[in-house]
Amino acid sequence: MNVTNNSTNALKNHLLASLSNDEFARFQSKLEPVSLKLGTVLYESGDRLDHAYFPTTAIISLLYIMENGSTAEIGVVGNDGILGIALFMGGDTTNSRAIVQSAGEVFKIKAQDLKTEFGRGGTFQTMLLRYTQALMTQISQTAVCNRLHSLEQQLCRWILLSHDRLNSDKLVMTHDLISNMLGVRREGVTLAAQKLAEKGLITNTRGTIILIDRQGLENAVCECYQVVNDEYNRLLSRGISRTFG
Amino acid sequence: MNVTNNSTNALKNHLLASLSNDEFARFQSKLEPVSLKLGTVLYESGDRLDHAYFPTTAIISLLYIMENGSTAEIGVVGNDGILGIALFMGGDTTNSRAIVQSAGEVFKIKAQDLKTEFGRGGTFQTMLLRYTQALMTQISQTAVCNRLHSLEQQLCRWILLSHDRLNSDKLVMTHDLISNMLGVRREGVTLAAQKLAEKGLITNTRGTIILIDRQGLENAVCECYQVVNDEYNRLLSRGISRTFG
């Protein structure tokens, strides 16, 4: 794989794409492309972070793990963001497990390199902070949604969120995995998925959910989905985009 | 009220107390003390922020409001932090309502003054980012707690969280208000409070909860409380403290 290809791919990540030519030139030699398999754990809860990751086609889920082993997702990172914000926010460690929710590619960068670039200020720093702000909205909305909305609505939200970060209508994902993300029983996901399938919004086969009626899902989802989406667009809309040259 | 008094009071806020002498000297003329009554709304959801606030004795609750009017708290800000992080994170607006949960004093600063100081870098910037990181942990843990733990446990958590940010064992707070924070029914809070009172952990009278057995509450609370506490201590422990001179 040559450098040009790497660079082009790296620009699929919105944050990297928002760098100025100068910034990106400095940056690209520090980026290492990595392919990740479903289920790979990038950080364990409590880990000191050695690297940060810019997903391009992979999706990473941020999971909290409770003492009794139950889990719940607080947020999800795709090509819109970066995994490893604790590096520039301070603290250097994470409270969540970061696990690959959908196989794909990420670009890896050493902790120190990321910190250095953040410390320079500039567009990159601005975008990282804005992204963190957007992620906070996502986490907050998840908190509220967990409290106030039905499992069926939340499953809609989760499917749409994944779909947005994917190129495909096909989500390779077992009910069991989804139940870990949503912090509910596996049977609950099965039931909710059946309801959505009955309504013709998705198909629901072993190990895969295929999105059929995106508009229908958007009608069925709770407001939480759109609120988060709007905030991402507002904060991260690529007025600062660049082309690779 | 003279300047010396203001300054001394301002140092009750941990973030302000972490400033270097230089930084604080520059800062203190920009700070305006304000007394806040219970229920005052400092920001409404969607507002553009004109000011940020450093609480000293007041407690501010961050509430999300859903379309159907139901509400849930995502976090709470006391003398450990700052209200208005969107100003330095970017975006300048907030998604949450900020409402005074316990009357008291805050120090107000103009949006631009805060941004300027943040832009200088230094200890202050570091502390603000670390605080934001700690707040994210609080919000995340709330998300998970909402999903996985019982109302009674969450009420414990909420009482302890408030107590930590207060000088008193007396929480002036109706069940109705608490139910808005926790995103549950008022009757649910009544029931949970009764159980805690039966166990001798609190007294439960009209409009006031008095904390009786702090250790007992800590035994009854879910793990979420301690996780958040530890993270605050880790990120914000005042190794960088100063005395006013």
Added chain:
DNA sequence: CTCAATATGTGCGATAACACACTTACAAGT
């Protein structure tokens, strides 16, 4: 083709929280 592993479907009783309707208790002002 068969088996083993894995994923999904189903049934049932238990429970926590819900919605709603109402009563009781308290406190402040006239």
Added chain:
DNA sequence: ACTTGTAAGTGTGTTATCGCACATATTGAG
């Protein structure tokens, strides 16, 4: 002392989700 508004307590029936046990379906490896 009485009224009024507000806070808290109570009762009943409903619902969503849980926990567990087990049946069925699908897939991949041998």
